[in-house]
Amino acid sequence: MTTKPEPCGLLLVDKPQGVTSFDMVAAVRGTLHIKKVGHAGTLDPMATGLLVIAFGRATRLLSAIVEHDKTYEATIRLGLSSTTDDAEGEIRRYDAAEGVRALNLATDLQQARQQVEDAIGRDFLGTIEQVPNTFSAIKINGKRAYDLAREGNDVELTARKVVIGEFTVRDVRQGYVGMADATCPLSESAGVDHAEPVLDVDVRVSCSSGTYIRALARDLGAKLGVGGYLTRLRRTRVGRYALPDDASGRVGAKVDRERVITAHTERKTFTNREGETITRNRAVLDTPYGQGAERTAWVLHHALSMLEAAQGAMPTVAISGEEAVELRFGRRIERVVSQDTVAYVPADANERSEADVVAIIGRANAHQAKPITVFPVR
16 A cells, blocks of 8 residues: 655745744644644744745755745834834834934925935945844744843844845825824824824835844834834745735746635634633634635645745756656766756656656756755655
C-alpha cells in the first residue's frame, strides 16, 4: 500500500485585524490537518494584508521569501506619540525638545504636506539607520523584546540598516482627536473630548526586510518635532507576491484575486491550565464549506503549487531527470548559477502531471552547481 504524499504549496492569505500571524498559521494547520506550516514574515495583530503561508515541503522556501522586500499602505498620526509606536499602546503628548518643533499642525494643509514630504525625502529614503521598536519580536538573550518590555524591563535595541525604496505621501488630513482612543476619527474643531491637533498622513512604503513601519512613524514624528504613531497598516506585497489592491508597481503580474484567501476573526472562550476563563480572537479562513474534506480540498485548490511557490521565492532553472538524480544523491551538476536557484524537472519531461521541484542549488565553481537543500521525490 502506497502512502499518499503530504500536500505542499503556498497560500496567500489576506490577514484580518485582531489576530496574530501564528493564529493564521494555526487556522491553516487545522484546515489542512498538517503539522508543517509556517509563514514568511510577521504581521502585528493590528495590521491586515498579505501573509505568505507555506505548508509541507514548501516551508523550506520560507527563509528565502522572508528576505524579500515588501510594500505597505499605512496611516501615520502626527501630533501625539504611543508607547508602542502604534495604536495598541498608551497615547501620550509628545515631549519635544525646546526649539525642535518643526511642523505647525495648524498651518495650511498643503504647507504641512510639503513639510512632511521634505522630511521624508531628506531623511527617510535609501539606506537609513533604524532602531526597532521596543515592542518587537526581536530576541534578546533568547527572549522576545516585547516580552521583556511587558515585564517592565528596560529594553535597548541597536540601530540597523534598512533600505526604503519608496515612501510616498498619498493624502493628508487635519483635525482634532482625543487621547482615549488611539484610532478615533478626526474632528474638524477642538472640543472637550477631542482637543489634540493632529495630522493624519496616508503613505505607501516599499522597503527591505526587517523594516519597522511603526519605527518610521515614530522617527518621522520625532524629526518633525511633534511625535507620531501608526493608526493603520496593511501589507500589499511580499517580493513577487502581491494582493490585487497592491499599487506599488513593483511586480510584473499580480496574483489572481481568486487565489487569495480571506479570513475573519471569531471570539473563542477556553479555560487555561490555571483554571482561568480566557476569551480571545481566533482566525478562521473564509471558505464555502464549514468543515470536513471539502473545506480542505477548497483551500488546497487555492494554493500555489510547489513550482509556483519556488518561482516566487527565487530564480528557477529547468533540469533533466538525470540531473535530478545526481542532485538527490548530493552530487554536483554542470550548471552556471550566480545565486541560490531552484532546480526543477518540467512536467512534460518526467511524465508526471506536475513539475518535480528537486533542490535549491548554489554556485560550486565557475561551471558547476551544488545542492544546498534537496526535496524528496513525491
